[in-house]
Amino acid sequence: MKILLLLSPLLFTLAAVLLTAVESTFFSHLGIPAALTPDLNLALIIFLSSCGPDTKTILSALGVSLAASLFGSSPGFPLFMGPLLLFFIGLRLNQTMFMNHIFPQAVFTGLGRALLTLGGILAGAAGDHILFQALAGFISTTIFALPLLLLLNHLRDRFLPQAANLLSTP
Numbered sequence: 001m002k003i004l005l006l007l008s009p010l011l012f013t014l015a016a017v018l019l020t021a022v023e024s025t026f027f028s029h030l031g032i033p034a035a036l037t038p039d040l041n042l043a044l045i046i047f048l049s050s051c052g053p054d055t056k057t058i059l060s061a062l063g064v065s066l067a068a069s070l071f072g073s074s075p076g077f078p079l080f081m082g083p084l085l086l087f088f089i090g091l092r093l094n095q096t097m098f099m100n101h102i103f104p105q106a107v108f109t110g111l112g113r114a115l116l117t118l119g120g121i122l123a124g125a126a127g128d129h130i131l132f133q134a135l136a137g138f139i140s141t142t143i144f145a146l147p148l149l150l151l152l153n154h155l156r157d158r159f160l161p162q163a164a165n166l167l168s169t170p
Helices: 002-006 008-029 041-049 055-070 081-096 102-122 130-159
Strands: none
Touching: 008 041, 008 055, 041 055, 041 081, 041 102, 041 130, 055 081, 081 102, 102 130
16 A cells, blocks of 8 residues: 555656547547546646645656646646646645535536636637636536546545545544
């Protein structure tokens, strides 16, 4: 189990590449427009922000952010700054409110997708119906993030039972 903890940044980065491949192939083959495609890498980012600010978590978030930006999953911000910004906002929210539950994490994931979409205006990506794209991205990302976050939280509770409630630990 110790080797998995040491390799967790690499495993999360590979998971981000896999989720990006699923997003770009599966949803496009179903004929779902890009505005409705969920950003599942943001679910990984929000999950990592609920794990606490240690070195492996920050390296994992950096790897997920870099993989998401390299493969075009997170529009709106240059390079990997958007998902990484959401990671640090999630860390701060985790200190002020209880983000270890599935529903607040999923809603924050959807809000992150909407913020990244609206951030595309600041980055110069002009598009029609940007508010519709932000709302559609919010809804689809929230819906598809729920089962992914449920799985990730279940795995964390299964393999690291002492990390189930980070706010109760000093």
